[in-house]
Amino acid sequence: MRRVKISVLSGKGGTGKTTVSVNLAKTFNNSLYVDCDVEEPNGYLFLNPQIEDEKTVEVIIPEINSDKCTLCGECVKACRFGALTKLIKKILVFDHLCHSCGACFEMCPYDAIVEKYKPIGTIRKGKAQSVDFIDGKLNYGEATGVPILKEINKLIENVDKPVIVDSPPGTSCPVIHSIEGSDLCILVTEPTPYGLHDFDLAVQLVKQMGIPMAAVINKAGEGDNIIEEYCEKEGIKVLAKIPFKKEFAEAYSKGKLLIEVNEEVKGIFEKLTTDALELIKK
């Protein structure tokens, strides 16, 4: 099967994004699950992959050669992230504020800035039976996970099976990098006014990027119509509604897949995979 990239996202954390991603990947079988939620990757807890390969992701940050530095301050002016400060006798570099944009290297008139490699996180590759597994993890306190996401994007470029991307929560920069090039975005939301608010933010982002999208309502029930009405208006298909049962929360806390504990949910996911592929073909 050719590569299709399906990104699962939500305007906020804790809406069941990971639940949908892992169950979807498992239902597809012979798929690749990619955890791009680098600040808090937790897909591995449900898929229990055998890790086969782990590599460090490094970025380039500046180091000041004090012999050459004239304290002209050009680099400080160039840095949009406040990562450089000029004191009376030296330039102070704040590694964890640095976004590796390269501006200071370019601006230094005295060639006084040296490239220094700094590890910011890791990418792991493995297998969870029939599902291939990749996840990225950002070290605590680092400025941005974007370099990890770029690495991951390279790794999944030429995969010839369905790729399910568990995106970072929210609608900021990392989300854009992780959903880039998707054939379909699946937006997960809960049927509450708060849920709708965050859902709307995610919808606007995906729309701007011109990626086809569909919705999944998690903890579906009484409030569903608030999401359904919105989707109707926006022309978004609701592909699945996952009900809420106490046993699901239990399964979740034990790191179990919903499709393995409940037949109804298994059916829902089977239909979701077919419908998602159907949408992509169109």
Added chain:
Amino acid sequence: MKIAISSEGKTLEAKVDSRFGRAQYFIIVDSETMDYKVIDNAAVAQSSGAGTKAAQTLIDEGVQVLISSSVGPNAMEVFKAAEIPVYKAIEGDVKTNIELFKNGSLEKITEATNQGHHHH
């Protein structure tokens, strides 16, 4: 001595701004003459690194003491390295805080008083 205070307004009667990196203004007061200068904090709009940017502005102004309250870890590191002592402001206006500093009633802070913010 040049003292900087984070402030909500542009006069000595203005209230102290409890934030540092995201304070609206800094008022730099000469403690002998009570002459002062107002600085618009350009770092307010900065998505990250506001604290260090604001600290840089004050260093460039030759400030010797800072009176503020919510100073993040990065800015604190800058002030330590620049040997600029930081004092904790009490609620009230700029003038009162200067007076309190002059008679030694303000408490010195050496550790960051907030954990910084992440905006991406």
